[in-house]
Amino acid sequence: MPLPNSIEARDIAFHLHPATNAARHREIGPLVIERGEGVHVFDASGRKYIEALAGLWCAGLGFSETRVADAVYQQMKTLPYYHTFAHRSHGPVVDLAEKLVSLAPVPMSKVFFTNSGSEAVDTVIKLVWYRANAMGQPERKKFIARDRAFHGLTIAASCLTGLPANHRGFDLVGPEVLRVTAPDHYRNALPAESEEEFATRLAAELEALILREGPETIAAFIGEPVMGGGGVIVPPEGYWPKMQAVLRKYDILLVADEVICGFGRTGTLFGSTTFGIEPDIMTLSKQLSSAYLPISAVLVNEKVVEPIIEESGRLGILGHGFTASGHPVTAAAALETLRIIEEDGLVENAARSGAHLRAGLEALADHPLVGNVRGVGLVAGVELVLDKQAKSGLPEQPGGLGLLVNTRLQELGVLTRAMGDTIGFSPPLIISLAEVDALLAAFAQALDDVAATLAVRMEP
Numbered sequence: 001m002p003l004p005n006s007i008e009a010r011d012i013a014f015h016l017h018p019a020t021n022a023a024r025h026r027e028i029g030p031l032v033i034e035r036g037e038g039v040h041v042f043d044a045s046g047r048k049y050i051e052a053l054a055g056l057w058c059a060g061l062g063f064s065e066t067r068v069a070d071a072v073y074q075q076m077k078t079l080p081y082y083h084t085f086a087h088r089s090h091g092p093v094v095d096l097a098e099k100l101v102s103l104a105p106v107p108m109s110k111v112f113f114t115n116s117g118s119e120a121v122d123t124v125i126k127l128v129w130y131r132a133n134a135m136g137q138p139e140r141k142k143f144i145a146r147d148r149a150f151h152g153l154t155i156a157a158s159c160l161t162g163l164p165a166n167h168r169g170f171d172l173v174g175p176e177v178l179r180v181t182a183p184d185h186y187r188n189a190l191p192a193e194s195e196e197e198f199a200t201r202l203a204a205e206l207e208a209l210i211l212r213e214g215p216e217t218i219a220a221f222i223g224e225p226v227m228g229g230g231g232v233i234v235p236p237e238g239y240w241p242k243m244q245a246v247l248r249k250y251d252i253l254l255v256a257d258e259v260i261c262g263f264g265r266t267g268t269l270f271g272s273t274t275f276g277i278e279p280d281i282m283t284l285s286k287q288l289s290s291a292y293l294p295i296s297a298v299l300v301n302e303k304v305v306e307p308i309i310e311e312s313g314r315l316g317i318l319g320h321g322f323t324a325s326g327h328p329v330t331a332a333a334a335l336e337t338l339r340i341i342e343e344d345g346l347v348e349n350a351a352r353s354g355a356h357l358r359a360g361l362e363a364l365a366d367h368p369l370v371g372n373v374r375g376v377g378l379v380a381g382v383e384l385v386l387d388k389q390a391k392s393g394l395p396e397q398p399g400g401l402g403l404l405v406n407t408r409l410q411e412l413g414v415l416t417r418a419m420g421d422t423i424g425f426s427p428p429l430i431i432s433l434a435e436v437d438a439l440l441a442a443f444a445q446a447l448d449d450v451a452a453t454l455a456v457r458m459e460p
């Protein structure tokens with residue numbers, strides 16, 4: 001039990017945490033992080049941890065990049081706030097919009113600014129609906145998303161998110177969402193089905209769904225290039241080109257949710273580049289500012305934006321946006337982050353450190369608790385099992401293995417997240433090979449320790 005008046009006790013007393021078991025929190029309290037340095041964070045007692053998920057897949061620059069702090073301070077002194085409603089603008093927002101269009105992996109036309117990944121996704125839904133109406137196709141409103149997708153947690157974004165834990169208890173009402181299978185070859189492929197055959201089957205599933213619903217009723221398909229929150233699901237060979245061909249055939253927009261993948265995570269600047277995706281719309285956030293300040297962006301191509309611009313002329317206004325859309329200080333943070341990513345070669349570093357990380361994780365594939373190792377660039381997932389044949393974890397306790405290994409990892413000085421029984425790795429882009437080695441050593445140790453505990457526990 002925390003001491004009275006300690007920060008832990010006050011956290012329990014006053015703070016309702018997101019994505020937390022609030023009842024259990026009353027018993028165990030928070031892990032209080034006090035400061036950061038490079039890929040490390042330190043708790044209130046001075047203990048040092050490797051942040052193996054870059055916080056929430058976002059702090060690409062690590063936890064002590066003062067160049068961003070300086071850029072933010074300068075901007076705060078020049079123009080700490082201005083808005084972008086009603087034809088107003090300022091330098092940082094224009095510079096950032098131009099920069100993002102220039103970096104985009106396919107021709108993009110305009111940028112709409114928002115403050116979180118969820119707001120970006122909600123904005124996509126509204127822009128796509130507005131466009132459908134503008135084009136005289138008011139019935140074209142349904143979205144297609146995948147099982148285990150994560151697209152955020154505002155009401156509309158939650159509806160696209162395909163994780164039961166984010167739906168339970170809310171009775172969500174929102175956009176009509178059609179579901180297709182997650183491209184998880186380990187879990188969802190048929191016995192002996194190759195990656196290519198699996199991808200072909202998923203594209204056929206998509207086409208059958210579109211025909212069943214009526215292509216003229218479907219607005220867009222949204223997908224993360226690599227699914228993050230669903231358990232680091234790397235699509236099988238050929239998946240994206242095959243899915244894309246079906247969407248093109250029926251003139252359905254493709255939205256790449258690059259909130260995690262954007263800015264180097266997959267070893268190139270965008271997940272769309274890594275997987276040959278040619279999206280009509282992209283959502284960006286997280287590493288865009290290394291999450292030092294909240295900012296997100298929606299990139300749209302000419303085909304998407306032109307009818308929207310025309311319609312706003314007819315209706316008098318594009319009636320969407322936020323007080324902090326295109327905030328000068330968050331834009332300055334993003335511009336400096338992008339400059340550092342380019343100048344310091346962090347995409348290349350992510351590719352190099354990521355290859356080292358994935359090789360190290362692959363080397364653990366024969367460990368009795370490891371069922372599946374997957375990854376690309378500097379993002380990886382290790383799915384834990386007790387029975388490799390049955391691909392099953394702790395009986396009656398889904399996610400139990402993930403919890404045990406994650407807890408042990410924390411004790412060994414590595415912070416990450418378990419998504420069910422999958423341990424995620426998505427460290428800052430700046431991570432060195434030596435720091436990857438330290439992370440891998442702790443993970444191997446955690447696996448051994450948990451295996452030993454379970455062997456004792458399961459002795460007859």
Ligand code: PMP
Nearest residue numbers: 116117118150151152257259260
């Ligand atoms: N899209 C994806 C792919 C995400 O991973 C996330 C957050 N993890 C979001 C959207 C939502 O972002 P936010 O939490 O900033 O609303």
